[in-house]
Amino acid sequence: MSEPAILFKNVSRHFGEVKAVDNVQLEVKDGEFFSMLGPSGSGKTTCLRMIAGFDRPTAGQIFLYGQDVSNLPPYERPVNTVFQDYALFPHMTIEDNIAYGLMIKGMPKSERVKKANETLDLVRMPGYGKRKPSQLSGGQRQRVALARALINHPKVLLLDEPLGALDLKLRQQMQVELKNIQREVGITFIFVTHDQEEALTMSDRIAVFNEGNIEQVGTPADVYEHPSTPFVAGFVGTSNLIAGEVAQRITGSPKRFSVRPEKIRLAQMDDQIEGDMFVADGIVRDVIYLGLYTRYLVELEGGGDLVVIEQNLRTSSIDVTKIKNQKTRLLWKKEHVSYVGG
Amino acid sequence: MRSKPSAESSNERASLPLTLSAIGALLFLHIPLWLIFLYSFTTDESAYTFPPPALTLKWIPQAIQNTAMQDTLFLTLRVAVLATVAALILGTLAAAAVYRFDFFGKEAISFMLILPLALPGIVTGIAMRSAISLLHIPFTFWTIVIGHATFCVVVVYNNVIARFRRSSNSMIEASMDLGANSFQTFWHVVLPNIGTALMAGAILAFSLSFDEVIVTTFTAGNQQTLPIWIFSQMLKPRNRPITNVTAMLVVLITALPIMFAQRIVAQTSDGEGGSK
Numbered sequence: 108m109s110e111p112a113i114l115f116k117n118v119s120r121h122f123g124e125v126k127a128v129d130n131v132q133l134e135v136k137d138g139e140f141f142s143m144l145g146p147s148g149s150g151k152t153t154c155l156r157m158i159a160g161f162d163r164p165t166a167g168q169i170f171l172y173g174q175d176v177s178n179l180p181p182y183e184r185p186v187n188t189v190f191q192d193y194a195l196f197p198h199m200t201i202e203d204n205i206a207y208g209l210m211i212k213g214m215p216k217s218e219r220v221k222k223a224n225e226t227l228d229l230v231r232m233p234g235y236g237k238r239k240p241s242q243l244s245g246g247q248r249q250r251v252a253l254a255r256a257l258i259n260h261p262k263v264l265l266l267d268e269p270l271g272a273l274d275l276k277l278r279q280q281m282q283v284e285l286k287n288i289q290r291e292v293g294i295t296f297i298f299v300t301h302d303q304e305e306a307l308t309m310s311d312r313i314a315v316f317n318e319g320n321i322e323q324v325g326t327p328a329d330v331y332e333h334p335s336t337p338f339v340a341g342f343v344g345t346s347n348l349i350a351g352e353v354a355q356r357i358t359g360s361p362k363r364f365s366v367r368p369e370k371i372r373l374a375q376m377d378d379q380i381e382g383d384m385f386v387a388d389g390i391v392r393d394v395i396y397l398g399l400y401t402r403y404l405v406e407l408e409g410g411g412d413l414v415v416i417e418q419n420l421r422t423s424s425i426d427v428t429k430i431k432n433q434k435t436r437l438l439w440k441k442e443h444v445s446y447v448g449g
Numbered sequence: 450m451r452s453k454p455s456a457e458s459s460n461e462r463a464s465l466p467l468t469l470s471a472i473g474a475l476l477f478l479h480i481p482l483w484l485i486f487l488y489s490f491t492t493d494e495s496a497y498t499f500p501p502p503a504l505t506l507k508w509i510p511q512a513i514q515n516t517a518m519q520d521t522l523f524l525t526l527r528v529a530v531l532a533t534v535a536a537l538i539l540g541t542l543a544a545a546a547v548y549r550f551d552f553f554g555k556e557a558i559s560f561m562l563i564l565p566l567a568l569p570g571i572v573t574g575i576a577m578r579s580a581i582s583l584l585h586i587p588f589t590f591w592t593i594v595i596g597h598a599t600f601c602v603v604v605v606y607n608n609v610i611a612r613f614r615r616s617s618n619s620m621i622e623a624s625m626d627l628g629a630n631s632f633q634t635f636w637h638v639v640l641p642n643i644g645t646a647l648m649a650g651a652i653l654a655f656s657l658s659f660d661e662v663i664v665t666t667f668t669a670g671n672q673q674t675l676p677i678w679i680f681s682q683m684l685k686p687r688n689r690p691i692t693n694v695t696a697m698l699v700v701l702i703t704a705l706p707i708m709f710a711q712r713i714v715a716q717t718s719d720g721e722g723g724s725k
Contacts, residue, residue, distance in 0.1 A: 161622050181625040194623035197616075198641040207637075208627035259627065 110173040112137045112263050112295040113158060118167035120153050127153040129319040130167070135263075135297060135312075137172075140289050142298045142306040145316030146342070151299050154316075155265050158297065159188050172262060187256035188265040191272070193248045195240040201227070201251055202236035208259040226254040229288065246277045253285075257292060266298045270305065282308050303343045307331060315339045332367070333445045340365035340447050345414050347371075348447065353411045357387050362446045368416040370443040373403065374436045385444065387413070387437045394431045401427045405437060413437060482700065489693040512694035517678065522698075524590070525675040529658040532597035536654045537647060539598070540605025548613040566603040573599060574667030581668065588670035596668035597661055601654035608650035612643045645713050652710035656703040675699060 115133035119126065128150040135141045143151035156162040157169060160181035168177045176184050187208070195204050202223045203210075209219040224236055230250040240248060249269055256264055266285075270278045286309045289296045300306050306313050307327040314324045315338070323335045334340035337348055350363035358364060380386050392412075393404035401422070403415040415437065419427070463471075484499075489508060491501035512518060547559050565573055577596045586592060620642070624634040662676045673681070675695070682692040 159622075159626055161626075180630075181622070182628045182630050186626075188623070188626045190619045190623055192617055192619055194617050194619035196620060196623075196638055196642075207624070207629075211628045211633055211637075255627070 109137050114170040116168045118164045121165045126319045140296045140311045142310040142313045144306040144313050149316035150319040151316040155299050159265055160184050185262040187259050187261040189252045189256050189269045191268045193252040197240055201238050205255045205258055226258045230254045245272055263295045268299055334365055337447045347413050349411050353409045357385050364444045365447050366439055366444050368414040371415045371437050371439045374438045376436050383441050384438050391430050391433055391435050394428045485693055485696050489697045508690040508694050512691040521673050521675045521678040528593050529655050531594045532601045532658045533651050533654045535598040536601035536605045540602045541609050544606050544609035562606055563603055565599040570663035574664045578667040592668045596664045597658040604654045605650035608646040609643050612646035616642050649710040649713045652706040656707050659703050
């Protein structure tokens, strides 16, 4: 088994009283597209900055392919960063920006210009070398920032919410491209984001951060289908949490559970119930028609709400709203329930 | 190609009273300067008669060959250059410290740095004189340089910190991330980005120092800078045309760099000020 790309051993970063990162354990595998997902202030960016070397842990150690880098300055670490605001050097041409790392290493001019242009091809921006950053659009600057980091062949590439400033269309396009580029170059990517959809789309694995701790690490399907804490259930996707007496009635256990809205089926009151299904009865309190699908808010007997999403395969907006304030039966497979504790 | 109506509002003509008052203000400011220029070429030796009886160029070589003028000019230039160099170093370091780090009393230090420029020169002068006497430092060329540096630092500091505030915070981190150490980062990234701010600051500092009178009076020993020499010459009517030529020289030496500095600042679209 190869050495993990990044290993956090009991890493903490406290700013006075504030525990930005608190005793975190983390392992990122070689060649992985790994996302750190969490709301702002959850410690994900601080973790990234500690890998880059802009911040030092107040306790614990960080290993990069087995080497303890906890106290190395940024310029001695074989990692590169794509910054949220791109941080391109405004006084240099695109070519010089991209070749900056090579220039520092002392590569001759002609050679590094050639490499810079090859890297521009990689990020699908051939022929832009002679321009200045101010002449590029946001999406183009983003690609240049990526090229500037990739040209150094870092062992790990760190991306700090690089798509945050782009509009939705461009962002979705870049998500696919980033993933393709990562496959092409085979470098470990660590991607920080607060956008759960982005993390689900691109990642091999996701770490969900909350208040300086990691709540769960897993594949996108793991994290989405089987959230292990109430926070993960709520942050990744729609939170559908039921606990206590109502839970007891449905599952036979008072443990808190989560079920994703699209796993639940609206059924007739006299529908057959199979053995691998959970059943709950309730009243439809709200119907929101969203074109592709419809959201139902169902108030369960005995308290608690569940959100149900059904695709509008045959229904129209007029049909779906008819069931408002009607009694309904909800069915979902037992395997789609996650017990989240808390 | 006038497509947008909003662009035309800037082409609107100013009203007549506004135009007249603008012209009036310009004349008020500039007629005295033009008179100095005119009197530099008058044949009249000791009095300011208007219009001049005749024009001559003979005062220019006389003024330039005047050794007292040469000595004071050279001294003034040395003071201005040294004060500017000191201001560049101290002002940049102070701006970097105030911008980069958070520390106790940061706002106070920022205010105290700007104070010498805001205070009346006479107060700075008296303060410098008592401080220098208290330390038993003899009043020499170097005390003039120190006195001038106090307000020159402010000009550089103001320009540089404004530039720092406008530039991307993560640029320095990006440079270090790409393998550059602190010195390389300063050389390749920080310096080129504050270069024009330093240039503009230096030119303003130089001009301020060059025509400084009040602080110089308090901090000089028996040295005479050019402005002070000119003032003393005014009391001796027989050298009046030479003094006028020298004054014209001073206008050229200080006005040209300031115009140049304004060009630089405008080109880099900085809003940063910092003149007295």
